[in-house]
Amino acid sequence: MQADLVIQSIPDELRLARGWLSDHARASGFSDREVRDLALAVSEACANVIEHAYRGEPNHPIDLHLTIDETKLLLLVHDLGVPFNVRDYRPPDLDVPQEGGYGVFIIRNLMDEVDYDVSDGTGTTLRLVKYRQGDGSPATPSRSRERLVP
Amino acid sequence: MDLVTNETNGVAVISPAGDIDSSTAPTLQQRLDELLGKDVHNFVLDLSRVGFIDSTGLAAVVRLYKRVRIGEGDVRLAAVPPQVQEVLDLTRLSRVFEIFPTAVAAAASFGPQA
Numbered sequence: 001m002q003a004d005l006v007i008q009s010i011p012d013e014l015r016l017a018r019g020w021l022s023d024h025a026r027a028s029g030f031s032d033r034e035v036r037d038l039a040l041a042v043s044e045a046c047a048n049v050i051e052h053a054y055r056g057e058p059n060h061p062i063d064l065h066l067t068i069d070e071t072k073l074l075l076l077v078h079d080l081g082v083p084f085n086v087r088d089y090r091p092p093d094l095d096v097p098q099e100g101g102y103g104v105f106i107i108r109n110l111m112d113e114v115d116y117d118v119s120d121g122t123g124t125t126l127r128l129v130k131y132r133q134g135d136g137s138p139a140t141p142s143r144s145r146e147r148l149v150p
Numbered sequence: 151m152d153l154v155t156n157e158t159n160g161v162a163v164i165s166p167a168g169d170i171d172s173s174t175a176p177t178l179q180q181r182l183d184e185l186l187g188k189d190v191h192n193f194v195l196d197l198s199r200v201g202f203i204d205s206t207g208l209a210a211v212v213r214l215y216k217r218v219r220i221g222e223g224d225v226r227l228a229a230v231p232p233q234v235q236e237v238l239d240l241t242r243l244s245r246v247f248e249i250f251p252t253a254v255a256a257a258a259s260f261g262p263q264a
Contacts, residue, residue: 003192009261012173014173051172098241102209
């Protein structure tokens with residue numbers, strides 16, 4: 001199945017994105033745990049777009065494109081804001097409670113594949129993949145990867 | 151955000167309802183700051199009515215924790231639902247906060263003279 005959603009760059013829209021993705025994932029047989037992981041990942045992804053790509057400005061589009069097949073869920077999150085540079089990312093020090101910086105860390109740990117594509121020169125497309133596991137266990141960290149498509 | 155607050159024996163029990171994300175965390179943050187301004191140092195966050203929390207919500211809780219720890223205070227969590235527990239585990243914040251099954255148990259853990 002495929003589905004599309006466009007939300008605006010305001011925090012009130014995050015709930016809409018979570019609900020949309022959760023409904024499709026649940027209907028496609030993903031477990032409750034997987035649905036919770038996906039909801040959190042899309043929420044963090046869109047929140048990052050609002051805060052960093054659009055610098056908190058409202059009324060910019062965030063395009064979500066979803067594809068689910070028999071092996072995986074693929075979500076593309078596209079924005080037209082300031083391109084994300086994954087090389088600037090530093091993971092949080094988990095030994096010390098942090099007041100910020102968990103967002104990308106959470107996405108990377110919940111999804112099996114995380115790619116940032118800035119190659120078309122019109123913002124950033126975040127590509128998120130979660131493979132079906134079916135047993136409700138979280139994504140295996142060793143399968144997670146992240147790369148920047150220049 | 152529906153946010154119920156009770157103060158008893160120097161312990162503030164905060165009971166937010168709904169999702170805690172960047173659309174609602176500022177309201178929670180404002181209420182916590184108000185209580186800090188009233189010299190409250192011991193907090194219980196009753197999460198029984200919370201359906202979802204993201205990193206923005208975590209940031210509000212950590213911010214509170216860091217401020218109360220400057221003194222002799224603490225932040226304790228109660229009735230943590232699965233999604234919140236999973237995020238706490240992932241970020242290792244579950245090793246920072248004491249977690250209790252109920253808000254009553256969490257408040258009682260501060261003792262009668264808190």
